[in-house]
Amino acid sequence: MDGLIAEEVAQNAWQESLKAKGSFVTYLVDKKLADPSAIAWAAGHEFGVPLMDLAVIDIDSETVKVVDQKLIQKHRCLPLFRRGKKLFLGVADPTNLAALDEIKFQSNHVVEPIVVEEHKLSKAIEKALEAADTSMKDLDDGLSDLDNLETVNEEDEGGASQSDAEDAPVVKFVNKMLIDAINKGVSDLHFEPYEKTYRVRFRLDGNLYEAASPPNVLAPKIAARLKVMSRMDIAERRVPQDGKIKLKLSKTRSIDFRVNTCPTLWGEKVCLRILDPSSAKLGIDALGYEPHQKEVYLYNLAKPYGMILVTGPTGSGKTVSLYTGINILNLPDTNICTAEDPVEIQLPGINQVNVNPKVGLTFSSTLKAFLRQDPDVILVGEIRDLETAEIAIKAAQTGHMVMSTLHTNDAPKTLTRMVDMGVPPYSIATAVNLIIAQRLARRLCSQCKKPVDIPKEALVKEGFTEEMLAANTTFYEAVGCDQCKEGYKGRAGIYQVMPLTDEMARCLMRGGNSGEIADIALKNGIWDLRRSALGKVMAGLTSLAEANSVTIAE
Secondary structure, eight states: OTTSSOHHHHHHHHHHHHHTTSOHHHHHHHTTSSOHHHHHHHHHHHHTOOBOOGGGOOOOHHHHTTSOHHHHHHHTEEEEEEETTEEEEEESOTTOHHHHHHHHHHHTSEEEEEEOOHHHHHHHHHHHHHHTTTSHHHHHHHTGGGTTOOOOOOOSTTSOOHHHHTOHHHHHHHHHHHHHHHHHTOSEEEEEEOSSOEEEEEEETTEEEEEEOOOGGGHHHHHHHHHHHTTOOTTOOSSOEEEEEEEEOSSSOEEEEEEEEEEETTEEEEEEEEEOGGGGGSOGGGGTOOHHHHHHHHHHHTSSSEEEEEEOSTTSSHHHHHHHHHHHHOOTTOOEEEEESSOOSOOTTSEEEEOBGGGTBOHHHHHHHHTTSOOSEEEESOOOSHHHHHHHHHHHHTTOEEEEEEOOSSHHHHHHHHHHHTOOHHHHHHHEEEEEEEEEEEEEOTTTOEEEOOOHHHHHHHTOOHHHHTTOOOEEEOOOOTTSBTTEEEEEEEEEEEEOOHHHHHHHHTTOOHHHHHHHHHHTTOOOHHHHHHHHHHTTSSOHHHHHHHSOOO
């Protein structure tokens, strides 16, 4: 070792590493007998192998997948990059020829060793294996607990049995669809059978795209496979069913799929909603609130009691907005209880309940139970009926923070919607603190968006004021490149954050309609959804065409 350590110490280390059936270099580093950088330099110099610093290499996960993970862990080596059929392998001990031969045989590549520092190699291996953990093999490992499900025999000639659900090509196809959806950031998957065709569609950034078109004869087998993974009854195809798939992608990350089947004319349509727990931990800054809107939301979250309502259509990000607020309130001294149908995002430290109307566990009965559980914060997945609304409002009036969702078009209409449900206006006026209406607009791709010249008259017609146009804003339009989909990548939140003022409360109690409340909000400087959308256009985050697709010019 070029005088790095005494010969006697080296001999003892060599013997000890053989006893432990480990690497000599690893033993030296673990026992701190020599500096890792000096060992790497000496090994490279002695054996004529190039030396490389792992800190300056961006390791490709596809290259890592060339070598079996068990071999990477067994031999403590890491595929760094490829040149044709030549694979360059990062090793700390270039004398381990058995490892090079085994990897050469397994990968079917010519293997070239590159010496790297042992301590950096260990960290790089751990990081690379986690990044490559979404391979097809790992997905199957994550679903291994589903293999012992009870077999269901299907007698109908046109149906699918458990054996069909375990058909290797079908398993591989379904796994590929799930992995592709996760990697692309898809929100929903649709498996749809028709008379002569079958298609799989992904909902990406709010729009549906066809992802695959497998043979029509596989329709029952694909449905059966998804139902087995979701722990549904594959023999029952006459009624809709609900289920859930949990995929463990790594030691620290798992993805849930909410699954629903619906019997259609030509077979069962299966729809999967991807539920990513990490989306609740993005932080309020990542949601796209304007600074003044964020300030109002945080101010109302800090109140000890009252009600915060989030409204918008399905898929507009209501759950993420609520859970971002819940995450802020999730402290050791706060008792938080949620009632949802189903629980979409699981968070530690929060008491979450899946309502089940079949056994009498409804939103209203769960809320009644919560009130005997000494809660500080209550989250109701959705206010659907008068009984739930009344209990939620009473909870807000008696010292609890209540958060929930409603399906209305904007914030002012939420108030009149509750009146229509039968809630007394005075109860709404004394309980509701804040209403947030929201939409999601596709975000322009930063790589290919291009400036566009729009006539001033057209902009004024779209809702831009003279004051807004005085800023000499540059407007952009979508183009499209290999980094995005049709010129868009990701989505931006558009919000109407409306605190309930005394003037609005008085208007509501005297029977005012949503238009009058909207006028009061506008007079108080509260942006409606359209104004918020135009702000995103002016900031260059989205196009005017996209703003028009999610909001209406008045």
